[in-house]
Amino acid sequence: MDATFENVENSEAAYDQVEKIKSNDYNHLLAGFWIRLWAYLIDLLVVSSVNRILIYPLFELMGLNNNKSFIFSPVSIATALIFFAYFVLMTKYLNQTLGKMIFGIKVISIKEENISWGTILFREFIGRYISKTIWIGYLIVAFTPKKQALHDIFADTQVIHEKLYILKHNQVKSAE
Template identity: 45%
Template sequence: MSEDTSLTAPVAISENNNKKYAGFWMRFWAYLADLIIVFSINGLILSPFHLFGDMATYKIGLWTVTGILSTLVFYLYFVLMTKYFQQTLGKMIFGLKVIRTDGESLEWGNVIFREVVGRFLHRVFFICIVLYLVVGFTSEKEGIHDLIADTRVIFDR
């Protein structure tokens, strides 16, 4: 009996080996650029709330209106940019791109798990820097959020 050598797993692995994965420091600088962009967007959106005095501190349960809006902007920025462009502005600046491990286009599930669930886990746990340091010790330089979403960050240039 002859074995079928056209399995998709080995092909996906050999295709991924041709990619240059982005390491911790490149991803770190891209993330810092993204944070500056998100804080700027939040400043533009939320500045009218500060003009009206107490609206900035208006509470809904445990959260303030500005806290809810700034968190919403943060997650929407990462989700929408990654879904539609496969990269955020910070990744564009540094020539990085998010891909799926199987080479297919990103689906909403990949993006939601990577950008919302992954980032939420990183922000909730105090040891978030340790979770990001995983990037430096894995063969394809994937973080915990990449492992969850089956994504990788590669150099696009």
């Protein structure tokens, strides 16, 4: 039985050693365009499913105007609120949405230890609105050195892989 506890202690020490090495010599790998696109598509599927399961039937039961073509109809406003609430709350409390969880990526702040409410709200409302109206806002992820979309640049955030790392030395070489 002592050998079992010894192995556990050794594995914990090894884990601590690996984490120390990672923090000193490695940076998280940045998430690129394609993985972010797939995560976003899954998020859209989640949000649209919630809207179709909850919002549309609820508005139908209440007999409210269910005219989805009018931008300021009650159902359009409710679905927009669900969309933004999903992205804001998931990013604030978990640093990732369900789509990002599936692909092992998350949002981090470049300037802050934890992402503040101001940063999240700016990123998700203002920045995402700009990126949606100017589709290049999303496409520039493929071309910027830090793999940031327009809303990431405005909010000083990045999307990284949680468990993939790159040597700091290699990043310096590739930047030159």
